[in-house]
Amino acid sequence: MPETRAQLFGRLVEMVGKGRMKSIEPGDGWPSVAEIKVDSGLVPCSVFVGPIGLSHRNRDHLERRFQNPVVSGLPPGEPAGRAIVPRAGTQPLLLGVWEEGKREVLVAAEAQRRTGFTTRYSVFAPLTLLTRAESEGWAEQTNSDGESLVAFWPELLPVFVEAVGAGVKLQPEEMDGLLQASGAEAGGAIGPIERARRAASQLVRRKAFGREVCGAYGHQCALCGFNFSLVVGAHIYPASAPSSPDEVTNGLALCNNHHAAFDAHLIHIDPEARSVKLHPLLVASAAKNEASQSFVDITFNTLRDPLNGLHRPKREMFSQRYDFYPTKYDWAG
Numbered sequence: 528m529p530e531t532r533a534q535l536f537g538r539l540v541e542m543v544g545k546g547r548m549k550s551i552e553p554g555d556g557w558p559s560v561a562e563i564k565v566d567s568g569l570v571p572c573s574v575f576v577g578p579i580g581l582s583h584r585n586r587d588h589l590e591r592r593f594q595n596p597v598v599s600g601l602p603p604g605e606p607a608g609r610a611i612v613p614r615a616g617t618q619p620l621l622l623g624v625w626e627e628g629k630r631e632v633l634v635a636a637e638a639q640r641r642t643g644f645t646t647r648y649s650v651f652a653p654l655t656l657l658t659r660a661e662s663e664g665w666a667e668q669t670n671s672d673g674e675s676l677v678a679f680w681p682e683l684l685p686v687f688v689e690a691v692g693a694g695v696k697l698q699p700e701e702m703d704g705l706l707q708a709s710g711a712e713a714g715g716a717i718g719p720i721e722r723a724r725r726a727a728s729q730l731v732r733r734k735a736f737g738r739e740v741c742g743a744y745g746h747q748c749a750l751c752g753f754n755f756s757l758v759v760g761a762h763i764y765p766a767s768a769p770s771s772p773d774e775v776t777n778g779l780a781l782c783n784n785h786h787a788a789f790d791a792h793l794i795h796i797d798p799e800a801r802s803v804k805l806h807p808l809l810v811a812s813a814a815k816n817e818a819s820q821s822f823v824d825i826t827f828n829t830l831r832d833p834l835n836g837l838h839r840p841k842r843e844m845f846s847q848r849y850d851f852y853p854t855k856y857d858w859a860g
């Protein structure tokens with residue numbers, strides 16, 4: 528008897544790890560409902576899962592595939608594939624499980640893009656993607672249908688769920704860096720993988736923060752109005768400080784120059800009046816350098832507000848910043 532999708536789902540929960548994934552409603556694997564544990568809480572997911580096998584189009588040396596289940600017993604001409612219909616309030620996950628290698632690999636396809644399809648379809652996964660994920664932990668590739676596929680060790684499923692939920696893209700190089708820095712190895716201990724997962728979770732939150740802050744200011748620098756997609760979201764009470772919130776009210780959209788100057792404590796913003804003061808040395812240098820002078824000239828006297836008043840930085844974020852760097856703002860008086 529071949530394994531059913533419900534049984535595959537049961538094994539998937541084991542692969543991901545019971546502390547990270549919990550079966551809520553086993554169903555039949557199309558979907559099964561599970562809760563995935565991420566740092567910020569539990570994410571209910573509708574899991575559409577299939578085994579990855581040969582691709583059966585004379586390309587088995589290059590690729591593998593998984594499919595949606597077939598609807599049996601229909602007259603000819605009727606839709607033949609079961610659609611992706613996520614349960615209300617859940618995040619849909621379309622996952623293939625690859626077990627030919629030394630280590631299992633999950634492949635996540637774009638569930639949203641296929642939601643509602645009632646034909647039988649195949650998701651093709653290049654072998655290079657699977658083997659790279661097997662040895663390195665995380666890989667991404669666009670397949671021949673132009674669909675982005677992310678492949679990873681099962682223990683990293685919460686990272687994928689968190690990134691998709693936050694609408695953030697994790698670059699494979701970033702994940703590589705985190706996995707290597709944590710010492711995670713294929714077939715190695717769970718401790719390092721867990722460390723990499725936590726670091727990735729932090730990265731997801733940072734990226735989501737940057738995107739929200741930039742959006743809140745219409746992608747314009749709050750200190751000069753510059754845009755051209757070179758604006759970043761900066762923390763006021765710094766990210767390195769204890770319990771610094773990744774919230775838009777602790778952020779400023781800044782161009783690279785103002786960001787660097789803000790980080791270097793050359794810009795002081797009054798928590799109440801929002802008036803902007805530049806370091807005297809910076810102002811003095813402007814007398815001798817035209818470019819410095821133009822930097823001084825373009826800097827607003829008062830911090831610009833975000834588009835929506837609710838996103839205005841909280842004044843305590845500024846005061847906590849100044850307390851965190853007790854000597855750095857003596858010049859501001």
Ligand SMILES: [Zn+2]
Pocket residue numbers: 748749750751752753781782783784785
């Ligand atoms: Zn600027």
